[in-house]
Amino acid sequence: MFDGRGSAPVRADIAISGDRIVQVGVVDEKGREEIDAAGRIVTPGWVDIHTHYDGQITWDARVTPSSTLGATTVVTGNCGVGFAPVRPGDRDTLIRLMEGVEDIPGSALSEGMSWDWESFLEYMDAVERLPHDIDVAVxxxxGALRVYVMGDRGANRSAATDAENQQMRAYLRDAIRAGALGFTTTRTILHRTADGDYTPTFRAARAEMEAIAGGMADARGGVMQCVSDFYHMEEEFQLMRDLTRISGQPLTFSLIQAEAFPDQWRELLTRLEAAVADGYPIKAQVAGRPVGLMLGLQGSAHPFISRPSFIEILDKPLAEKVAIMRDPAFRAKLVAEKPLDGHPFINSLVGAYDKIYLIKGDVDYEPDPATSVGARAKAAGVNPEEIVYDALLADEGRAFLFFPMQNYHEGNLDNVRTMLTHPDTLSALSDGGAHVGAICDVSLPTFMLTHWCRDRSRGPLLDLAETIHAQTSETAEAVGLLDRGVIAPGYLADINVIDFDRLKLSVPYMVYDLPTGARRLMQDAEGYVATIKSGKVIYRDGQATGELPGRLVRGAQGAPDMMGA
Incomplete structure (x- = not known):
C-alpha cells in the first residue's frame, strides 16, 4: 500500500465504513465486501486538477475516460473557458470559445447541455443534480464571467470599466463563497475561438485582473489558474506575483517546453523559484510526456487535411474516404498537391516529418528520433508523405500517427523529468475531456506509473511512491481538497487497486458517443483491478459497476483532523 504522502509502501489492511477509511493496518473483522489485493499495489485515487469536462458533467453520469483510468476527483473550468455564468443570448459565444480553445465539438455541446442555469450557482446546482461516478469540482x-458582465464588449476584448471590474470582483467573491473552487484565465495568443478570434480574456488589463484577485481576497478562499505565452516575460510574471499578493491565495500556471521557445521553461522555473523564495504561493502545472497529437483520418489533424483533393472528401464517411484514397490516381494527385493557405498549423506538419512517428503496436511516448517518418523515408529513399499516406489507411483508416508537438524539442523527455521533479511544480495538464479530435493525454496519471516508474529505457526512472504522491495528495492539497489523496483513517475512501506488472495503456481510438454522435478520442488501460470512490467500487477490471457515488465538491475541504475525524 502506498499512502499517497510519498512514504515507502507497506503491507496493510484497509477498512472502510461509509465513504471513509476507518482503519489501516491489521484488521481482524470481516467486511461485507472484501478485495484481495495480494500481489497488487494499492494507491489513493488520482486527483486530476486540470480537466475540461464542463459540458459533459451536465449530461453524463460517467466522467470518462478519467474515471476509467483511476481518477476519483477531477477539477474542471480550467484555461478560462466554461459555460457559467451565461445569459441566454451568449450561449453560442461560450460554445464557440470552448470549441476553439479545447477542440470539443460545438454540436455536441449545443445538443448535450440543458442550459437550465444562468448564474454560476445555478450551474453548480445543475451539476449536483446529476449523480456521477467520481467527484467533480468546478x-x-x-471568459464566461467577462462576457456575462460586459456582453459583446467583453467578447470583443474591450477594456472593462471600473464599474465592470467591480461587478466581476463581486461575482467571483459570491461564487467562491457558494462553492466554486477557484478562478481560471487564459492570456495566450495560441488560444482562439472556433472562428479564429482571440479569446475574450487575451491579455486582459491589469486593473481587471487585480479586481478579480480582490474578489478572491474578499471571499478569503479559492485558487487561481493561468495560461500565458509569456512573450512579455517580465510583465506577465510580475502580474502573477501581484495577483497572489492581492488575493492571498495560491496560483498555478501551465509550464511546457514550447517548440518555438525551447529554453523559455528554464527562465520560468528560475522566476518561479525566486517567487516562492519571496513567499508567493505559486506553482507550475507540468505534463509528464509530450503534448502529442494523434494524426488520423478520423481526427481533426493530419498533413493532407488542407489539400484541395482531400477537402473534397473531408465530410464523406470513413469507409468511403478510405476507398477513394486507395485509388492510385487519387493518391498521386493528393501527394503532389500543395496545401492551401489559411491553415498555418496543419501546413506546418508538412515540414515536421522528422517529428512524426508511426504507431507500431503500443504508443511510444518517448520515441527515438531515428525512427521518425522523416528518418525512415530518408533511409528508404522515398517521399515521407508516401509513408504517412500508407499509415493513415491502416486499420481501414482508423490508425493514428503520433506527433509530439511540445515538450520534445531534444527528442527525449529529459527536460520533462527536470520539470516533474522540481519542488515547485505539480503533475497535471491531462486536459481530460478536451482536444477530443487530436489529443488524448487524459491517461497521464497511468503513464506516470508505467513509463516513468517501470518502463523507461532512455534515462533514469522516477520513484514510485513519490510519483503516486505527486498525483494524489500533492494535487489535492494544491487546490485545497485536504480530505482526499491519502490512505489513512478519516480520509475519503478513494482507492485504486492496481496490478502494476500488468498495467498497460492501449492505443487511443475514436468513438462517436458524444451528443449528436460527435467524436472523441478514448484510451483504455489494463491493470486497474478496482477503483473505489467514497467506499463504492465503481470499476472492476475496467468495467463500470453502475455505482455513482461521485458528487459536486463545493469549495475547499478540510483535512480529517479539522473535521472531527
Whole structure:
C-alpha cells in the first residue's frame, strides 16, 4: 500500500465504513465486501486538477475516460473557458470559445447541455443534480464571467470599466463563497475561438485582473489558474506575483517546453523559484510526456487535411474516404498537391516529418528520433508523405500517427523529468475531456506509473511512491481538497487497486458517443483491478459497476483532523 504522502509502501489492511477509511493496518473483522489485493499495489485515487469536462458533467453520469483510468476527483473550468455564468443570448459565444480553445465539438455541446442555469450557482446546482461516478469540482472561467458582465464588449476584448471590474470582483467573491473552487484565465495568443478570434480574456488589463484577485481576497478562499505565452516575460510574471499578493491565495500556471521557445521553461522555473523564495504561493502545472497529437483520418489533424483533393472528401464517411484514397490516381494527385493557405498549423506538419512517428503496436511516448517518418523515408529513399499516406489507411483508416508537438524539442523527455521533479511544480495538464479530435493525454496519471516508474529505457526512472504522491495528495492539497489523496483513517475512501506488472495503456481510438454522435478520442488501460470512490467500487477490471457515488465538491475541504475525524 502506498499512502499517497510519498512514504515507502507497506503491507496493510484497509477498512472502510461509509465513504471513509476507518482503519489501516491489521484488521481482524470481516467486511461485507472484501478485495484481495495480494500481489497488487494499492494507491489513493488520482486527483486530476486540470480537466475540461464542463459540458459533459451536465449530461453524463460517467466522467470518462478519467474515471476509467483511476481518477476519483477531477477539477474542471480550467484555461478560462466554461459555460457559467451565461445569459441566454451568449450561449453560442461560450460554445464557440470552448470549441476553439479545447477542440470539443460545438454540436455536441449545443445538443448535450440543458442550459437550465444562468448564474454560476445555478450551474453548480445543475451539476449536483446529476449523480456521477467520481467527484467533480468546478472553477469560474474568466471568459464566461467577462462576457456575462460586459456582453459583446467583453467578447470583443474591450477594456472593462471600473464599474465592470467591480461587478466581476463581486461575482467571483459570491461564487467562491457558494462553492466554486477557484478562478481560471487564459492570456495566450495560441488560444482562439472556433472562428479564429482571440479569446475574450487575451491579455486582459491589469486593473481587471487585480479586481478579480480582490474578489478572491474578499471571499478569503479559492485558487487561481493561468495560461500565458509569456512573450512579455517580465510583465506577465510580475502580474502573477501581484495577483497572489492581492488575493492571498495560491496560483498555478501551465509550464511546457514550447517548440518555438525551447529554453523559455528554464527562465520560468528560475522566476518561479525566486517567487516562492519571496513567499508567493505559486506553482507550475507540468505534463509528464509530450503534448502529442494523434494524426488520423478520423481526427481533426493530419498533413493532407488542407489539400484541395482531400477537402473534397473531408465530410464523406470513413469507409468511403478510405476507398477513394486507395485509388492510385487519387493518391498521386493528393501527394503532389500543395496545401492551401489559411491553415498555418496543419501546413506546418508538412515540414515536421522528422517529428512524426508511426504507431507500431503500443504508443511510444518517448520515441527515438531515428525512427521518425522523416528518418525512415530518408533511409528508404522515398517521399515521407508516401509513408504517412500508407499509415493513415491502416486499420481501414482508423490508425493514428503520433506527433509530439511540445515538450520534445531534444527528442527525449529529459527536460520533462527536470520539470516533474522540481519542488515547485505539480503533475497535471491531462486536459481530460478536451482536444477530443487530436489529443488524448487524459491517461497521464497511468503513464506516470508505467513509463516513468517501470518502463523507461532512455534515462533514469522516477520513484514510485513519490510519483503516486505527486498525483494524489500533492494535487489535492494544491487546490485545497485536504480530505482526499491519502490512505489513512478519516480520509475519503478513494482507492485504486492496481496490478502494476500488468498495467498497460492501449492505443487511443475514436468513438462517436458524444451528443449528436460527435467524436472523441478514448484510451483504455489494463491493470486497474478496482477503483473505489467514497467506499463504492465503481470499476472492476475496467468495467463500470453502475455505482455513482461521485458528487459536486463545493469549495475547499478540510483535512480529517479539522473535521472531527
Amino acid at each position: 472553477q469560474v472561467p474568466h
